[in-house]
Amino acid sequence: MAATLAHDGAAAPARTLRPMTIALVLVLGGIMVSLDTTVVNVAINHLSETFDASLATIQWIATGYSLALGAMVPTAAWAVGRFGAKRLYLAAVAAFALGSVLAGLAWDVPSMIAFRVVQGLAGGLVMPAGMTILIRAAKPEELGKLMGTNGLAILVGPLAGPALGGWLIDQVSWRWMFFINLPVGLAILLLAGRLFPADAPAARRALDVPGLLLLSPGLAALIYGVTRFGDGAGGATPLAWIAAGLALAAAFTVRARFAAHPLIDLRLFRTRSFSAATATLTVFSAGYFGTMILAPLYFQLVRGESATVAGLLAMPGAFASGVAMQIVGRLVDRIGAGRIVPVSIAVAASGFVLLAVQLTADASYWGLAAATMLIGAGGGATIMPSMTAATKGVSHDQAPAASTTVNLITTTMSAVGTASASALLSARLPDGGIQAVHRLAGTAREAAAPTLAHAFQLTYLLPLSLVAAAVVPALLIHSKSPKTSKNSKESS
CATH class of the missing domain: 1.20.5 (Single alpha-helices involved in coiled-coils or other helix-helix interfaces)
Structure with missing residues (x-):
């Protein structure tokens, strides 16, 4: 097994700093990365109109970012061994901030996509490097609570991102959606540079x-x-x-x-808990994250709302997701992910059903908020327990490979889901696509609203199917996570 590890033979670093302190600093990095995803989701309609681009083209601003994230994640285990987790984390944060400034200076769609890829390449190293630092600092029995704390980024980013992005679009400029990452990045560099433990010596291996x-x-x-x-x-x-x-x-x-040193160590999949958890993440992430651009588009295209209002209407679901994540983060250590995840998936699926049924041209905003809260609560209570189940039983040396695989799955399937949802919606829009809708005004826009709403209803059937299907592998997740020593033996 030693040949496949990114930190072969490295001794566990001394816990000179409380793991909770590390988790709180990592939250800032997670906020920066997740904020940039959610901010762009609410801007898709505005950017499509600004650059006169089709939905299938403009969605690459979101998809290219997620795909670049996934492209870099497999190199994280090698990079941690080559440069050290702390140095890698600091370099990735600095590169992300630089890419954000470049994206804010973009002059057309191709340049923006290119700079978003730069952001994604850096962001793809932020999350796994940070998770590796956290896993190594934490004791197995406290990992669930720390993962829940680290998941605050998934609360703050989606909660603040759409509203902040909408306000910046309507009141300032879309460019400031990206410029805002610069001060956040500088704060992270200052805190992480001072507080994170130094990297332990590690054996190096070749990149695959x-x-x-x-x-x-x-x-x-x-x-x-x-x-x-x-x-x-x-x-x-x-x-x-x-x-x-x-x-x-x-x-x-x-x-x-x-391969002697593969990007992904397939031997991790020999353990039932890891395989079941990652299979759940694969299917669920495609459905759950792939719809993030749909709701803002519905409110702007069908209901004629501003970007600010569309962002504010996304907050109930994000709030429910964050609250659920904090609750299950404290429960998963006691009752196990296997008892939580199937129920959480059922909650998310019921929310998608409720949303699809009532997504008409004049649906009640209260009813839509209730549906999105169910989706958010189910998602928050599914993603983090599944990630915990996949990583809790791994040894210290397996941490980079395990965190790499988990992050690769979530980021890649997010890109696949976003592209699939965009393609389905584009195919159901009137002739001329989203650009034709932008040219409608007054009574013509009102007359087209029922047809547009029906297109969104049909599109939501895809994420509903994927989320519901995720319950099958979720039923195979252990109710209690295996002990580290046992899991290490099974993976060897």
């Missing part, structure tokens, strides 16, 4: 460059093929891209089984 060249282009080809359907491309072209992406992903899997 062939594996990286198979996985990242494979994911990009797969998602590009999906978005080509949204642009109305017919024939064999989208299918060819999808087939190429699947072929590259399959080749990566075969190589990972035999």
